[in-house]
Amino acid sequence: MKHDHEKDGNALDCKEVVKKIFEYLDGELDEHTHADIEHHMDHCRSCFSRAEFEAELKNKVKNNAEEKAPDELKNRIDKLIGNF
């Protein structure tokens, strides 16, 4: 989708934003492209919602992939480090 603010010719359209959305969320874009995406999302509800959703999913993957280490392992590692 094209928006009014994209008339300057340098702005990204929705397709380009969606293509770069994971690199944006991963903090892997250069400063200029990162700023262009933020600028686009200031005006585009659809891309903003998409970014919000992907960010929440990424966060859930991070938080829920972790597990509480069993005491057995903690004791094993304590002993191991004690012997270093």
Next chain:
Amino acid sequence: MTAGQSDHDFFKTEIATHMDSLYGCAMRLTRNPDDAQDLVAETVTKAWAAITNLQDRAKFRGWIFCILNNTFISLYRKQKNSPEMEQYLEESEDDEPFSLFEKLHQPFLLWWGNPEQEYMNKLLADDIKSAIDGLSDDFRDVVVMVDVQGLSYEEASRCANVPVGTIRSRLKRARTQLQKSLWKQASDAGIETALPITGESK
């Protein structure tokens, strides 16, 4: 250079701080509690042996996870990928695009409610673990490194000993597979009819 008492104290504190993360990543990589415990123990041993190589203590997290990944590959994945597998892993163009968001997103109903949030509220930790565990090995590695461990593409590239572009393309495909798997789980669980808005639109 030999490690001293301050190295030992620092190491012990850092390992305790990251223990749950290390074990969680080891579980995602090995998919087996016994192997995961052995992997963490081997990682700790290797890390201590190399502690004097760690120049910047602020980078401990990335450093130890890199050792965990390398240890996993050397202990559990001794066989190199076949040329066919490498080709499959690098061919990102053939992947059918898929977006969980687009499956859930209904623009004309956005002002009425939020099906994405409804979905998030119903998403269980077990759904995510199972989706990660179901990924092929190289895709699982990259998701664990970037999404779980929080490594940059550059750090993941050094850990996996592959170019940054390879990390980028594997990650793209891995996330597509992960979202497909989450959607399949949700569909199997009947989430489409459980979501009030999508249910009403039928």
